[in-house]
Amino acid sequence: MKFSGYHSRYKSLIGYFLVGLAGTLVGGLVIGSVFLGQVDKRITSISQKMPGAIELSEAVPTPAGIKNSDIGKQGLGIPDIAKKVGPAVVKISTLRERVYYTFFFERMVQEEKGLGSGVIFDNRGFVLTNYHVIEKAKEIGIVLSDGRESHATVIGGDYYTDLAVLKIEGENLPCAVLGDSDLIQIGEAAVAIGNPFGFDNTVTAGVISALGRSVPLDVEQGIHLENLIQTDAPINPGNSGGALADGRGTVIGINTAIYGEAQGIGFAIPINTARQIAIELMEHGKVRRPWIGITQVWIITPETARDYYLDIDYGLAIAGYVRQSPTGFAGLRHGDIIVSAGGRPTKSVSDLRNAVNSAGIGGKLELRIYRDGKIFSTVLNITEAP
Numbered sequence: 001m002k003f004s005g006y007h008s009r010y011k012s013l014i015g016y017f018l019v020g021l022a023g024t025l026v027g028g029l030v031i032g033s034v035f036l037g038q039v040d041k042r043i044t045s046i047s048q049k050m051p052g053a054i055e056l057s058e059a060v061p062t063p064a065g066i067k068n069s070d071i072g073k074q075g076l077g078i079p080d081i082a083k084k085v086g087p088a089v090v091k092i093s094t095l096r097e098r099v100y101y102t103f104f105f106e107r108m109v110q111e112e113k114g115l116g117s118g119v120i121f122d123n124r125g126f127v128l129t130n131y132h133v134i135e136k137a138k139e140i141g142i143v144l145s146d147g148r149e150s151h152a153t154v155i156g157g158d159y160y161t162d163l164a165v166l167k168i169e170g171e172n173l174p175c176a177v178l179g180d181s182d183l184i185q186i187g188e189a190a191v192a193i194g195n196p197f198g199f200d201n202t203v204t205a206g207v208i209s210a211l212g213r214s215v216p217l218d219v220e221q222g223i224h225l226e227n228l229i230q231t232d233a234p235i236n237p238g239n240s241g242g243a244l245a246d247g248r249g250t251v252i253g254i255n256t257a258i259y260g261e262a263q264g265i266g267f268a269i270p271i272n273t274a275r276q277i278a279i280e281l282m283e284h285g286k287v288r289r290p291w292i293g294i295t296q297v298w299i300i301t302p303e304t305a306r307d308y309y310l311d312i313d314y315g316l317a318i319a320g321y322v323r324q325s326p327t328g329f330a331g332l333r334h335g336d337i338i339v340s341a342g343g344r345p346t347k348s349v350s351d352l353r354n355a356v357n358s359a360g361i362g363g364k365l366e367l368r369i370y371r372d373g374k375i376f377s378t379v380l381n382i383t384e385a386p
Helices: 006-021 039-044 052-059 078-088 271-284 302-307 349-359
Strands: 089-101 107-122 126-129 139-143 149-151 153-158 163-167 189-194 202-218 223-231 243-245 251-258 266-270 294-300 315-321 337-341 364-371 374-381
Touching: 078 089, 078 107, 078 189, 078 202, 078 243, 089 126, 107 251, 126 271, 153 271, 163 271, 189 223, 189 251, 223 251, 251 271, 266 271, 294 302, 294 349, 315 349, 337 349, 349 364
Parallel strands: none
Antiparallel strands: 089 107, 089 139, 107 126, 126 163, 139 149, 153 163, 189 202, 189 243, 202 223, 223 266, 243 251, 251 266, 294 315, 315 337, 337 364, 364 374
């Protein structure tokens, strides 16, 4: 069907993405995650600044026991890396209940066991792992590398970054040294340590294959686990939540996923991200995120703008938002196109997300909006995501 005139085409555009072709921003601009099925089975099916650890601790107080990388130590051999990091990597076993109904509508409960890995990152007994490893677990058991066993309690978990923090009791607990994932380079050594298929304390080695990878969780809703480290160090089911170490013997990532249709394509969450999430979970039991209430956008490209006779070359068209939110309170509506946020162009979802994160909870964010052929400015009061 052809349309003549700007207004007819514009209405068609809005209707078009509202029925499902939009959707790259979900949950009010929260960080996405890879959520890989039942416990660690999901792992097989996945489709600049100076040393930042110190600066991070100044920006967000670091709980006692969280260690930073000794940047001066480099070039350890794989056996030395394994000896340094391995003792802090634990095996995690889970028990959960699955409810189902028989043909005669009888309610049945089936127990399922799961397996994963974790990293002791705080000498008080705090353990980092993947959220999908412990999600909905009724019981969580920990086995240390020296054979000691302990029950674990969940301090907090975050679906959108696939990270969780557990707490175990014990004395003289080994503790990993957390590195600085901003310093790693493509091609440098990478060592994965975990418990694949229940084989305790398995060490595999490779290199950093790429940085800044994004892996989708929900394509329709646009949820992604972003800024991942890609490595060819072999990672298998049971490695989830384990350590990815560098040549200094420091943990630079938390292993989280593999690309099941390939060999040598694995992914880890950068430790700088994991450190920030861990601090939030330990201090608040959840991850607090700035929120403006936009749930879906459609990216406007120069081609889209030309096809729909828009007087702009780029932007993010609002396809969905929460009415009782900063976006709703500012009077924005479906079809409004955000052309800049915080004084910077919004050509991608990450541009808007970065602007929201920079403004922070309680901050203000100026948006420039294109509507009906005109551009105007509005200011949003950023709140905490509900």
